[in-house]
Amino acid sequence: SAVISQKPSRDICQRGTSLTIQCQVxxxxxxxxxxxxxxxxxxxxxxxxxxGSEATYESGFVIDKFPISRPNLTFSTLxxxxxxPEDSSIYLCSVERGRVGTEAFFGQGTxxxxx
Amino acid sequence: GESVGLHLPTLSxxxxxxxxxxCAYSNSASDYFIWYKQESGKGPxxxxxxxxxxxxxxxxxxxxxxxxxxxxxxxxxxxTQPGDSAVYFCAENRGTYKYIFGTGTRLKVLA
Numbered sequence: 411s412a413v414i415s416q417k418p419s420r421d422i423c424q425r426g427t428s429l430t431i432q433c434q435v436x437x438x439x440x441x442x443x444x445x446x447x448x449x450x451x452x453x454x455x456x457x458x459x460x461x462g463s464e465a466t467y468e469s470g471f472v473i474d475k476f477p478i479s480r481p482n483l484t485f486s487t488l489x490x491x492x493x494x495p496e497d498s499s500i501y502l503c504s505v506e507r508g509r510v511g512t513e514a515f516f517g518q519g520t521x522x523x524x525x
Numbered sequence: 526g527e528s529v530g531l532h533l534p535t536l537s538x539x540x541x542x543x544x545x546x547x548c549a550y551s552n553s554a555s556d557y558f559i560w561y562k563q564e565s566g567k568g569p570x571x572x573x574x575x576x577x578x579x580x581x582x583x584x585x586x587x588x589x590x591x592x593x594x595x596x597x598x599x600x601x602x603x604x605t606q607p608g609d610s611a612v613y614f615c616a617e618n619r620g621t622y623k624y625i626f627g628t629g630t631r632l633k634v635l636a
Contacts, residue, residue: 414568443622451629452626452627453624454626458623514624515571516561518566519567521566
């Protein structure tokens, strides 16, 4: 299994500000993933983050709103920019350590409330 | 569009009874499926998985059934316990790193 730590675990932010969420993995992984989980809903993939290259964003998500960094094989950040109340969600970091099509591991999530 | 969905948003089960959570998927190319459990304030936790070349897989107190003919996945929990109360998600994978998650079912265990 993989141990994934996210910081902060929760935050309340003012609209118009930005929040950077950190994800630290206990071992090197090729790909890291960021998901959003809106209240009472399922998980939606925001982007895939590879070390040394730009993140790949899913439809409906753009780099200006959700810039991602991946400076090394154990760490990534997701920034939620110019926040509005609609950005209130749980943001989850995930990794897959095995071959393609194997179990994905998740951090505990960051619960963001925008007021 | 393509999706993975669940039939019941909330399931209430008496403690000790068996629980069955269902999931429908729409893409016949999906070849790997996972059930995750998410407790309040936590990230999804792996429960059990199954590949498309199987129709049944058993774990400890849990069984996953896959019916490829009707694109249906189910999770059976035997002797449901209070600690099983959580939201359960199915997820499908199509041979890439991307997972598509179902809408989730909240399981409530009644004492």
